[in-house]
Amino acid sequence: MQATVMTATLHGVEAMPVEVQADVANGLPSFTIVGLPDAALQESRDRVRSALRAAGYEFPSCRVLVNLAPALLRKHGTGFDLPIALAVLTATRQLPEERIEGTVVVGELGLDGSVRPVHGLLAFALAARRFGMSLLGPHELADAADAAGGVSCRPLAHLREITAEAGGRPPQKRAPARSPVRVPDLADVAGQPTARRALEIAAAGGHNLLMVGPPGSGKTMLAQRMPGILPPLTSDERLETALVYSVSGLDERTILEGVRPFRSPHHSCSIAGLVGGGSPVRPGEMSLAHNGVLYLDEIPQFAPSALQALRGPMEEGTVALVRAEGRFVFPARFTLIASMNPCPCGFAGDRQRPCSCTGPTIARYMARIGGPLFDRMDLVVRVDRPDPSAIVAIDRGEPTAEVRERVIAARQHAHATRGCLSSRLSGAALLDACQLDHGASRLLEQAARVHHLSGRGITRALRTARTIADLQAAERVSEEHLLEALSFRLQETA
Amino acid sequence: MSSSIRTEVRRGDALYPAQLLRLERPPEVLYCIGDPSLLVPGLAVVGSRRQTPYGSQCCALLAGWASRHGVAIISGAAVGCDQSAHRAALESGGRTVAVLGCGADVDYPPSARGLLEDLRQDHLVVSELPWGTPPARWTFPERNRIIAGLAAALLVVEASVPSGTFSTADHALQAGTEVLAVPGSILSPQSRGTNQLIRDGASVIADLDDLAVCLARCGLLSTAEQDVQTHARDPSTDAERALAAGPMLLEDLAAHLGVPVQEAAHAVARLELEGAVRRGMDGRYAFVAGLGGR
Numbered sequence: 001m002q003a004t005v006m007t008a009t010l011h012g013v014e015a016m017p018v019e020v021q022a023d024v025a026n027g028l029p030s031f032t033i034v035g036l037p038d039a040a041l042q043e044s045r046d047r048v049r050s051a052l053r054a055a056g057y058e059f060p061s062c063r064v065l066v067n068l069a070p071a072l073l074r075k076h077g078t079g080f081d082l083p084i085a086l087a088v089l090t091a092t093r094q095l096p097e098e099r100i101e102g103t104v105v106v107g108e109l110g111l112d113g114s115v116r117p118v119h120g121l122l123a124f125a126l127a128a129r130r131f132g133m134s135l136l137g138p139h140e141l142a143d144a145a146d147a148a149g150g151v152s153c154r155p156l157a158h159l160r161e162i163t164a165e166a167g168g169r170p171p172q173k174r175a176p177a178r179s180p181v182r183v184p185d186l187a188d189v190a191g192q193p194t195a196r197r198a199l200e201i202a203a204a205g206g207h208n209l210l211m212v213g214p215p216g217s218g219k220t221m222l223a224q225r226m227p228g229i230l231p232p233l234t235s236d237e238r239l240e241t242a243l244v245y246s247v248s249g250l251d252e253r254t255i256l257e258g259v260r261p262f263r264s265p266h267h268s269c270s271i272a273g274l275v276g277g278g279s280p281v282r283p284g285e286m287s288l289a290h291n292g293v294l295y296l297d298e299i300p301q302f303a304p305s306a307l308q309a310l311r312g313p314m315e316e317g318t319v320a321l322v323r324a325e326g327r328f329v330f331p332a333r334f335t336l337i338a339s340m341n342p343c344p345c346g347f348a349g350d351r352q353r354p355c356s357c358t359g360p361t362i363a364r365y366m367a368r369i370g371g372p373l374f375d376r377m378d379l380v381v382r383v384d385r386p387d388p389s390a391i392v393a394i395d396r397g398e399p400t401a402e403v404r405e406r407v408i409a410a411r412q413h414a415h416a417t418r419g420c421l422s423s424r425l426s427g428a429a430l431l432d433a434c435q436l437d438h439g440a441s442r443l444l445e446q447a448a449r450v451h452h453l454s455g456r457g458i459t460r461a462l463r464t465a466r467t468i469a470d471l472q473a474a475e476r477v478s479e480e481h482l483l484e485a486l487s488f489r490l491q492e493t494a
Numbered sequence: 495m496s497s498s499i500r501t502e503v504r505r506g507d508a509l510y511p512a513q514l515l516r517l518e519r520p521p522e523v524l525y526c527i528g529d530p531s532l533l534v535p536g537l538a539v540v541g542s543r544r545q546t547p548y549g550s551q552c553c554a555l556l557a558g559w560a561s562r563h564g565v566a567i568i569s570g571a572a573v574g575c576d577q578s579a580h581r582a583a584l585e586s587g588g589r590t591v592a593v594l595g596c597g598a599d600v601d602y603p604p605s606a607r608g609l610l611e612d613l614r615q616d617h618l619v620v621s622e623l624p625w626g627t628p629p630a631r632w633t634f635p636e637r638n639r640i641i642a643g644l645a646a647a648l649l650v651v652e653a654s655v656p657s658g659t660f661s662t663a664d665h666a667l668q669a670g671t672e673v674l675a676v677p678g679s680i681l682s683p684q685s686r687g688t689n690q691l692i693r694d695g696a697s698v699i700a701d702l703d704d705l706a707v708c709l710a711r712c713g714l715l716s717t718a719e720q721d722v723q724t725h726a727r728d729p730s731t732d733a734e735r736a737l738a739a740g741p742m743l744l745e746d747l748a749a750h751l752g753v754p755v756q757e758a759a760h761a762v763a764r765l766e767l768e769g770a771v772r773r774g775m776d777g778r779y780a781f782v783a784g785l786g787g788r
Contacts, residue, residue: 193755194745212777342777349743349776354683358543359573360605362775382777384743446767483763484756487744 001025003090003097006104007083008127009075010120012281012328013247015127017104019069020080022087027063033084035068038076038280047078047109048085055113055159060092074325076280079118082107082137085159095163100136103154104128107137113159117141122246125151126239136162147242147256183228183259187399188221191386195222198381198488200403203229204410205467206423208314208336208376210299210490213383214350219339222383223295224262226337228400230292231408232258237291240331244287261292263334267301275309275319281328286313289334299338300368307373310336314376338377340369350385366490375456378423378464379488410470417475422466426459434466434477443479447486461485498614500599500625501526509533516669517643521622525598528618532591536566537714538645538666540638540659541575541652542684546741547772547780549652549684552676553578556649559702561588565714568593568645570637571606571613575651575659580609584617593644594621595637596629635661642666647712649674649699653687660687663696674699674708679740729770733761734781737771741778 002023008015031045052059066084068075083105089095106124108116117140125148128135135145135153145153156162189196195211199222202209211219233241238256245252245261255261265273265285276284286294296302313319317333342348343362348355357365414421418433425433436444448458464485465477474481503509503524511533514520524533539557541549557567557579567583569576571592583590592613594602598621601607613619622640623633638658642648642665650673653659666673675696678685692698697708709715729738736742736750748758762779765771772782 191745193748194759197756343775349774349778351743351746355776359545359775360603382744384745384777443767450767450769480760483760486766487759487763 001091001093003087005083005087005090005100006131006133007080007106008104008124009073009079010077010123010247010280011073011326013120013123013243013283013287013330015120015123016073017127017131018073018075018080020083020087020105021067021069022084022091023065023067024060024088024091025063025065029061029063031064031066033066033068035066035071036074037068037080038074040078041068041075041080044078044081044084047081047111048088050111051081051109051113051159052085052088054111057089057094057159058092060088064088074280077118078108079106079120079124081109082115082156082159085109086136086162089162099162102133103136104131104133105136106141107156109159115156115159119249120247122147122239122243122252125153126243144246147239147252183400184221184224185228185400186225186403187396189218189225189397191397192218192222192383195381195383196397196403198379199226200229200407201464201467201471201488202226202335202337202379203403203407204471205378205414205463206335206421207378207464207467208423209338210374210377210380211337211339211383212342212380213339214341214348214353214385215346217383217385219383220264220295220297223264223293223297223337223339225400226293226295226335227260227262229403229407230260230335231404231411233260233291241288241291244283244290244330248282248288250288261289262295263289263292264295264297267296267298269302269306271303271306271309274306275313275332276321276328276330277323279323279325281321281323281325283330284319286310286319286332286334287330290331292334294334294336296336296338299340300365304368304370307369311372311376336376338369339383341365342382349382351387352385374490375454375460377490378460380490381488406471409473410467413470413473414467422463422470425463425466430459430462430466434462434469435475436477436482440477440479440482443482447482451486451489457489461489464488498527499529501530503530503533511535511644513646513669514640514643516671517639517665518668519639520643521640523624524620524622525625526618526620527598527614528616528620530618532566532589532618533620533644534566535646535712535714536568536589536591536644537709538568538641538648538662538671539575539579540569540641540648540650540662541579542654542657542659542687543572543574543576544654544684545574545578545652546682546684547774547782548678548682548741549575550578551780551782552651554582556651556676556699556702556705557582558586559705560709560714561586561590563709563715564588565709566591568641570594570634570641571603571610571619573603573605577606577609579651580613584612589617591618591620591644593637593641594619594629595623595633597621597623597625597627599625600628602629634658638662639665639669642671643669645671646714647672647674647708649676649705650688650691650696651676652678652684653691654683655687655690657687660691663687663691672697672708672712674705681740729781731761731765733758734765734770737779738781741774741776741780743778747779 121144125144129151139155142153142155242252242255313332343357347353465481468481561583567590569579648666673696675688675691748755
């Protein structure tokens with residue numbers, strides 16, 4: 001007797017359909033899984049056998065063969081436990097076939113028959129929506145189905161519930177016993193007017209930002225407050241980012257509430273950790289920061305190869321990885337915030353501590369992150385250790401909510417006047433958007449000459465100036481806007 | 495004019511500079527690449543390797559002026575002040591001599607390669623160390639002694655204490671070379687050495703007049719040549735006046751002027767474009783007297 005259950009396996013951030021076919025036939029008792037299962041999936045045999053018995057079903061004492069079709073696709077993970085168990089139950093007539101028709105089944109089994117979540121449930125929910133099918137799986141799958149929308153889910157806590165009357169027991173809602181998401185507030189930052197301003201401009205225009213300052217100047221503290229001043233995620237963005245979180249096995253609930261992701265990988269992070277990779281292929285930090293902020297603290301300490309790997313995806317907004325198992329495309333549209341010390345000892349220009357570095361060592365240090373990556377930093381801002389009196393003072397900085405209002409207004413102005421943020425503009429479109437008057441163009445020419453600006457350098461200054469103008473809802477970029485943009489340049493190293 | 499010709503000038507040769515004999519241990523041989531006739535008394539310009547915008551501007555101003563008036567500029571090709579001095583001499587069309595702490599044919603420091611090539615072509619690179627000798631820690635104080643010996647006057651632009659620049663001044667005093675020093679802010683570590691030299695009796699170089707008088711006294715300049723032009727620009731705005739007193743971070747400048755940081759940023763960005771203000775490697779802004787770019 002045979003039976004088929006629909007499920008899926010993760011391929012990057014997508015769930016690919018897989019049929020679990022069970023064949024129960026006479027012969028010596030055995031239990032075989034074929035169809036390119038990985039090690040975790042092979043172990044599924046023992047879990048299924050015990051779970052079925054614990055749930056009060058019978059495991060057939062004859063030859064049981066399970067095939068995973070398409071047989072050529074490599075399958076990973078433990079989400080096949082429940083589909084295999086149901087296929088065996090259906091093939092042995094312990095479960096009526098109608099129960100699983102038109103249903104995508106996913107879930108891991110405990111030895112006691114409990115149904116457990118696996119990574120990437122959101123991807124399964126989206127797949128079910130795509131196929132026009134319903135879902136059957138752990139309770140977490142019902143949450144994912146809610147998030148995906150337009151797909152129904154029957155949650156199971158225990159395997160034995162599958163033969164209970166459908167709808168006999170109302171599915172228990174998981175308690176949302178979590179305090180509301182707290183994003184750090186800009187009001188906690190004392191002083192730092194320049195850095196605050198740079199953060200606001202970066203948020204308003206989607207610009208990448210490099211912070212240069214001595215240790216303890218509050219670079220990380222400032223960066224952590226970036227997601228708060230960005231507008232909340234749109235519903236599409238929520239799903240895109242939550243999907244990456246889900247397949248990475250991370251909690252996607254804050255993302256689904258609209259909070260932009262903030263990822264700060266340690267500088268020992270490998271290329272695969274940053275851009276994605278491994279086996280099975282998982283998204284990297286860059287994709288986890290999709291629609292949010294990727295913060296690279298102490299950027300000169302990162303492996304140069306890892307930093308160079310950032311460049312392509314930063315232009316394209318996606319990462320494409322080609323591996324033996326196929327081609328994987330992950331989303332990766334993020335705002336990069338990087339920080340570094342001004343010199344190897346860290347104290348060049350500090351108000352209190354003298355610096356012990358010489359010119360050439362500083363120049364070498366600055367050169368470590370490489371011109372091409374510098375070129376993608378629209379804003380460079382100097383951050384200094386605040387005066388102790390400013391920290392102790394009672395008057396706090398401007399709160400996140402006020403800054404965010406300005407950022408949202410500037411973004412709306414940008415979208416209304418030209419349909420995109422200025423960080424995405426270049427060439428003629430950028431010049432058109434800026435509408436420089438005579439004085440401003442002359443100023444720009446002068447700046448290019450005095451500061452030895454390259455073509456890219458001019459583009460960066462113009463983009464920043466355009467965003468500064470957006471913050472004032474100004475139609476044209478004026479000299480003032482341009483002057484401020486020029487002050488967010490990299491310091492000279494010669 | 496010679497180009498990259500190697501000469502070994504021995505003690506007793508006609509070309510051997512007599513002023514070197516004032517040293518306690520005059521070098522036996524001078525290994526020269528370039529034009530050995532440049533081994534005449536000149537103005538040595540030395541200063542900190544960690545130069546501030548103030549230092550580089552003073553170098554450009556003072557070495558450039560002396561060079562325009564026919565004084566050979568002697569220095570050590572080191573990073574910072576030394577290279578600024580050589581470049582100022584080249585830009586003003588004067589002559590300049592680099593004394594190295596390694597063989598005269600060795601490019602050290604590496605960043606000076608292009609500069610040294612130029613000097614070997616049309617000017618002079620000299621060392622007491624045989625061809626191909628690599629630089630070592632102890633060769634530089636010895637090199638400093640030759641700089642002090644070759645020069646008729648030693649101008650110290652910036653120096654911290656203790657420093658190699660400071661040791662050059664010691665050698666100069668022993669050799670009887672006149673020491674000139676550029677005063678600086680009492681808050682700047684790079685001016686501590688020069689201020690100390692002034693306290694100890696060095697001649698103060700507070701403007702081009704001072705330099706002209708000192709160079710004339712040392713016989714480097716005939717008094718007729720003292721046509722001194724004034725600075726191209728005096729600080730005219732509050733921001734310039736504040737920065738002229740010492741380099742400042744933008745936020746400190748804004749606090750000093752009592753204006754929002756954005757306003758100070760506008761002012762400074764405009765002054766930068768005018769060439770009146772420059773941002774140093776440490777992120778601080780400094781007033782540079784409107785003498786033009788680097």
